[in-house]
Amino acid sequence: MEIIKTHYNRRSFLKVSAAAGGGIMIGFNWLMSCAPSQEKAGLAMPDEWFDINAFLKIGNNGVVTIYSPNPEIGQNVKTSMPMIVAEELDVDWANVLVEQAPLNTVKYTRQLAGGSQSLRQGWKSLRIAGASARRMLMEAAAKQWQVSVAELTTDKGIIKHTSGKSVGYGEVASQAVSVAVPEEIPLKDPKDFKIIGKATKNVDGKKVIKGEPLFGLDVQREGMLIAMIVHAPAFGMRPKSVDDSAARSMPGIKDVFIITTLPDGIEAQWSDVNAFKELVVIVGDNTWNVMQAKKALNIEWETVSAPMSTGSYNKALSELLEKKADTPARKDGNPDEAFKKAAKVIERTYSAPFLSHNTMEPMNFFAHVTADGAELIGPIQTPEFLRKTVSSVIGLPEDKVTINMTRQGGGFGRRLYGHFGLEAAVISKKINAPVKVVYTREDDMTQGTYRPAYKVKYQAAIDKNNNLVGIKIRGAGIHESPVFANRFPAGAVDNYLVENHALESNISTGAWRAPRSNFMAIAEQCFLDEVAEALGKDPIDFRLELLERAATNPVGQNNDYDPARYAGVLKLVKEKSGWGEKKNGVHRGVSAYFCHNSYVAQVLDIVMKNSKPVIQKVWCAVDCGIVVNPEGAKNQLEGGIVDGLGHTLYSEMTFTDGKPDQTNFHNYKLIRNSEAPLEIECFFVENGVDPTGLGEPGLPPAGAALANALYAATGKRLTTQPFYKEEMTISPM
Amino acid sequence: MATFKLKINKKTYSLEADPSMPLLWALRDLLGLTGTKYGCGIAQCGACTVHLNGEAVRSCSLPLSAVGDGEVVTIEGLSKNGDHPVQKAWEEVDVMQCGYCQAGQIMSAAALLSKNPNPGDEDIYNAMNGNICRCGTYLRIREAIKKAAAMK
Ligand code: FES
Numbered sequence: 001m002e003i004i005k006t007h008y009n010r011r012s013f014l015k016v017s018a019a020a021g022g023g024i025m026i027g028f029n030w031l032m033s034c035a036p037s038q039e040k041a042g043l044a045m046p047d048e049w050f051d052i053n054a055f056l057k058i059g060n061n062g063v064v065t066i067y068s069p070n071p072e073i074g075q076n077v078k079t080s081m082p083m084i085v086a087e088e089l090d091v092d093w094a095n096v097l098v099e100q101a102p103l104n105t106v107k108y109t110r111q112l113a114g115g116s117q118s119l120r121q122g123w124k125s126l127r128i129a130g131a132s133a134r135r136m137l138m139e140a141a142a143k144q145w146q147v148s149v150a151e152l153t154t155d156k157g158i159i160k161h162t163s164g165k166s167v168g169y170g171e172v173a174s175q176a177v178s179v180a181v182p183e184e185i186p187l188k189d190p191k192d193f194k195i196i197g198k199a200t201k202n203v204d205g206k207k208v209i210k211g212e213p214l215f216g217l218d219v220q221r222e223g224m225l226i227a228m229i230v231h232a233p234a235f236g237m238r239p240k241s242v243d244d245s246a247a248r249s250m251p252g253i254k255d256v257f258i259i260t261t262l263p264d265g266i267e268a269q270w271s272d273v274n275a276f277k278e279l280v281v282i283v284g285d286n287t288w289n290v291m292q293a294k295k296a297l298n299i300e301w302e303t304v305s306a307p308m309s310t311g312s313y314n315k316a317l318s319e320l321l322e323k324k325a326d327t328p329a330r331k332d333g334n335p336d337e338a339f340k341k342a343a344k345v346i347e348r349t350y351s352a353p354f355l356s357h358n359t360m361e362p363m364n365f366f367a368h369v370t371a372d373g374a375e376l377i378g379p380i381q382t383p384e385f386l387r388k389t390v391s392s393v394i395g396l397p398e399d400k401v402t403i404n405m406t407r408q409g410g411g412f413g414r415r416l417y418g419h420f421g422l423e424a425a426v427i428s429k430k431i432n433a434p435v436k437v438v439y440t441r442e443d444d445m446t447q448g449t450y451r452p453a454y455k456v457k458y459q460a461a462i463d464k465n466n467n468l469v470g471i472k473i474r475g476a477g478i479h480e481s482p483v484f485a486n487r488f489p490a491g492a493v494d495n496y497l498v499e500n501h502a503l504e505s506n507i508s509t510g511a512w513r514a515p516r517s518n519f520m521a522i523a524e525q526c527f528l529d530e531v532a533e534a535l536g537k538d539p540i541d542f543r544l545e546l547l548e549r550a551a552t553n554p555v556g557q558n559n560d561y562d563p564a565r566y567a568g569v570l571k572l573v574k575e576k577s578g579w580g581e582k583k584n585g586v587h588r589g590v591s592a593y594f595c596h597n598s599y600v601a602q603v604l605d606i607v608m609k610n611s612k613p614v615i616q617k618v619w620c621a622v623d624c625g626i627v628v629n630p631e632g633a634k635n636q637l638e639g640g641i642v643d644g645l646g647h648t649l650y651s652e653m654t655f656t657d658g659k660p661d662q663t664n665f666h667n668y669k670l671i672r673n674s675e676a677p678l679e680i681e682c683f684f685v686e687n688g689v690d691p692t693g694l695g696e697p698g699l700p701p702a703g704a705a706l707a708n709a710l711y712a713a714t715g716k717r718l719t720t721q722p723f724y725k726e727e728m729t730i731s732p733m
Numbered sequence: 734m735a736t737f738k739l740k741i742n743k744k745t746y747s748l749e750a751d752p753s754m755p756l757l758w759a760l761r762d763l764l765g766l767t768g769t770k771y772g773c774g775i776a777q778c779g780a781c782t783v784h785l786n787g788e789a790v791r792s793c794s795l796p797l798s799a800v801g802d803g804e805v806v807t808i809e810g811l812s813k814n815g816d817h818p819v820q821k822a823w824e825e826v827d828v829m830q831c832g833y834c835q836a837g838q839i840m841s842a843a844a845l846l847s848k849n850p851n852p853g854d855e856d857i858y859n860a861m862n863g864n865i866c867r868c869g870t871y872l873r874i875r876e877a878i879k880k881a882a883a884m885k
């Protein structure tokens with residue numbers, strides 16, 4: 001049992017309990033007429049709810065509603081975060097309802113979905129929320145019975161006294177609201193967990209299979225209009241004028257105009273990334289009518305900055321790879337000397353294209369702005385940042401801007417950048433009506449905020465005794481270099497040099513599921529495979545040797561990984577996959593990567609069929625500390641692997657004079673059902689460490705394990721993504 | 734504009750719309766049946782899959798004028814309480830991540846099983862390759878289809 005001070009969260013509890021006064025009924029006015037059903041099958045609704053703290057309310061019949069604070073983008077936090085509250089509250093999960101909390105920075109901290117951080121950063125506060133509510137309920141019962149709290153225990157929402165009498169949470173909830181928030185609170189010993197660690201089904205599962213309106217695009221309101229935007233056809237352009245005469249006369253069309261979403265003088269936040277701040281807007285009564293009229297607009301565009309083409313930025317990035325950086329990002333030992341003396345040098349350059357996020361639900365947002373306030377509803381990973389920008393652009397104080405988050409049809413980083421929400425607010429203010437902004441797939445795919453195009457050059461120096469003595473890494477990318485200076489194998493090699501270059505561009509980029517790692521894992525893990533081969537070593541043993549060095553006698557400072565946990569997942573995957581066994585016609589590859597605080601190692605088997613790989617199985621070993629929801633965790637890992645394999649193999653955005661060449665799924669290929677692995681098996685390291693997230697870490701290693709397996713099959717090292725282009729030229733040995 | 738009488742989920746809806754309007758937008762915007770999703774608008778992603786006379790069709794590319802008096806079934810009408818074997822299997826296998834593609838996946842799977850109660854892997858690929866899942870739930874989709882087949 002761990003005793004924890006509730007202090008750092010005290011402010012929010014005090015606020016809430018003060019506001020809750022003596023058990024007033026609360027309930028968020030969630031969405032609109034066609035709101036999804038709130039009930040859980042077979043669960044009776046209480047007559048009265050008692051607001052215990054920001055995270056939960058308890059009904060007079062013992063039913064509990066837990067508010068999930070963070071945006072749900074498919075990473076399953078709407079199930080896993082409430083599980084943590086329910087665990088410490090000590091209730092039966094069958095009696096728990098879950099609701100998405102609206103944005104409320106007084107009650108909650110970090111209502112953001114990004115960096116796989118929700119569980120890691122929410123872990124303590126969610127436990128405190130559950131544990132302190134439990135304590136307040138126990139105190140209420142103790143007072144009623146005139147006994148000491150020490151004589152009470154709880155189980156599944158029932159408080160029991162040593163004398164044998166018992167009472168349900170629902171019966172004392174009305175008293176608990178006026179109990180002072182405890183200053184210190186004991187937390188459960190993880191070995192006593194009953195909900196955490198149990199496979200728990202997605203709380204929205206039933207609603208999704210019935211097609212209930214859960215997503216931003218499903219929002220409907222009385223009098224709501226539909227708006228679509230037209231952004232410039234190429235990066236570096238903006239609208240000059242619009243001839244809307246034909247469009248205006250088409251059925252259902254209400255208005256056409258040009259807007260600037262971020263006027264001069266408004267300070268942009270990091271989340272305001274947007275290449276197209278000037279937009280043509282068309283408003284009408286339904287989506288199809290607006291789509292049709294949109295095609296009838298005659299827009300004149302003007303060039304404001306030089307357009308880029310794929311050939312031109314690729315050449316510029318390659319040139320950067322030949323240039324020394326002014327200051328290295330990391331330097332250990334004397335890399336130049338080591339390379340000069342080397343008996344053998346291995347060099348390999350890897351590259352990857354721009355990628356679009358392509359969340360299955362395209363960008364959209366609802367807004368209703370009046371003189372008194374702004375109401376926004378929709379899919380957003382950064383509601384707090386959106387509110388700030390909307391507040392300054394619309395000219396309303398932040399407390400007059402409300403944001404409700406819907407379930408989100410994918411995030412992957414795309415909805416960190418809330419320009420679509422801002423656009424909805426600006427448009428609603430202008431037309432003085434409730435409006436839903438809807439992007440077509442084409443609008444979405446050509447809008448930017450892409451995973452940047454990257455290149456990296458790896459060099460390894462091997463001395464005459466066949467030892468790896470030096471590594472040089474030079475990276476270049478659009479807006480940022482992909483290389484993390486202090487990640488593995490930094491710390492394991494005596495002479496080590498990292499240099500970074502960035503290329504400015506008017507093509508906008510943003511975080512894309514496992515930013516930078518999604519490329520670096522592939523480059524690094526393919527290169528280590530090649531080095532291992534040159535040294536005549538088994539690829540897993542070679543990695544373990546490096547990690548052993550980093551653990552026992554690390555080189556340099558700030559190595560930002562734990563070599564023991566890293567080695568742990570490699571050893572686990574080695575054992576589980578039966579590494580070393582040879583199967584006829586089956587080729588395997590391995591890779592391991594650490595990002596977003598979790599460690600993942602994968603072994604992947606392929607067989608070649610008509611010169612194409614069929615992925616037989618992926619073994620995936622993971623260290624993410626305590627696994628809150630094993631079912632959700634496995635689903636995230638499987639998805640990450642499929643997503644990683646698909647993008648490495650098939651996907652890319654290219655540009656001609658600033659204009660995206662890909663516009664929809666007919667020319668942007670995403671992985672399909674038959675191309676996904678036949679089997680994925682996941683294994684977790686059990687170490688009781690506080691949990692870390694899994695939305696991203698499963699993805700980066702997958703492409704490398706595949707490339708290494710393809711090398712085993714064909715003898716060709718793949719370096720240029722998407723691999724399918726190279727793969728066409730390879731055939732089995 | 735024209736008047737249509739559409740048979741959807743065993744009910745008749747009468748509506749005024751542009752004959753070129755795809756069934757998808759009539760369902761979503763005019764009839765409030767938002768379970769059917771928009772993903773691409775060009776029959777490439779399967780998010781908008783519904784049944785027309787028992788066949789899986791992409792409603793984003795099916796103009797109202799082509800629906801006629803065909804029987805349309807959407808995700809909302811696949812079963813009364815979400816208890817079609819495919820829906821039950823989807824829940825049991827806990828298929829979804831973001832969930833956005835799943836209505837389309839379920840409708841494609843239900844159409845497959847109504848024709849082929851015991852599909853093999855190739856049958857599943859053929860029926861399901863038109864449905865994209867960016868979250869990568871394909872393995873669970875296959876598993877759920879096999880589970881639903883076993884339930885029947
Ligand atoms: S929306 Fe119809 S297939 Fe994509």
Ligand code: FES
Binds near residue numbers: 835869
């Ligand atoms: S579950 Fe998210 S797209 Fe399929």
